[in-house]
Amino acid sequence: MVQSDEELYRQMRKGDQRAFAELYERREPALFRYALYLSGSRIVAEEVAHDAFIELIGRDTHFDERRGSLEAYLYGVARNLVRVMQRRRTFEQGVEQVTAHDVVADLIKGERTAALYAAIRELPESYRDAVVLCDLEEKSYEEAALLMKCALGTVRSRVYRARMLLAARLKPLMLSAGVRGR
């Protein structure tokens, strides 16, 4: 039987390393990608995913099962960490450096995808969360609504608007490159 995140968390708090490893395997990849989509930087994403789990290990963790799922909590922590890094000037510098050789050279390998990262970062936060969770993390509208703590219809409309903004932003680039949808 598959244990829930919350059960693993309770065991982990008692010092069960196997439970922690399972939780990490289950949630870290998505958390890393989420931070990567928000920040556009692989280095920042690694740091954010790592720090989110450090927060979970720490004595002063603020996770409370009664207030929501562990997954939602981890996404929230990651979102805040990215925000904190954005406030710091280091984030901007990091993105510039990373975009120069890390993302472009090693990960994105394309001007359009780099532009897409930039466009996602520039979306309003609620739209960005919706499109990242639904279109990049492939969550259903229901799952995203739980994670974002809002109504399903709100998530859907945010996804539509986010996609419209992204498409508008990328259109000139795609047309100049001769990319066709069909």
Place this chain on the structure above:
Amino acid sequence: MDCRNWIVEVVESARAGLQPDAQLQKHLRECPRCTDRWDDEQRLSAELRTMRDAASSRSEVRREAIMREFELAHGTVMRRSVKLAFSIAAILLLTLALGQVWRNHRPADTIAQNPGSSAPGNEFEASVLTNVPEDDDFIAVPYAPPLAPGEFIRVVRTQLRPNALARMGIYVDASLSEMPADVVIGEDGFPRAVRVLGDIQF
């Protein structure tokens, strides 16, 4: 159905990577605005898929680092438990030590008052002392170190000079020569109590 309703179909089909159904295809042929949107959505979905595939990443280094952090955090908890256990053990040992000191002092007092009687917590000496002749005239030697629990004692019958008795705190007529006495001696060889035999005037 107007374009606003068709947009839902357009977006959801593009997101799912599906081709438009017959009705939507018919509408797309008739509506350039929706056709444009369909092309945009298709391109965007393709780009998002590329982005998603590129973002997949597993790092053993990251995993090892976080596991070390976990062990460290858990180790700290263990160290706290060990500290607590040591503190409790230290308190217990201190309590036992104080108890022993208290018990060691009590028999000495008891011997001083009544060397032949049993002293609580010091039964061994007491049992030995009870084998001493029953006339119970032992006098504790002042300032002698207390007997340890379980320490053996010997009762030695000997001849003592008055000055030797005086060193044990017993003053007799200095003109007397040696006199017979029973001396209770601890394992360390120090006298703890003395009983002068015979008819002596103190």
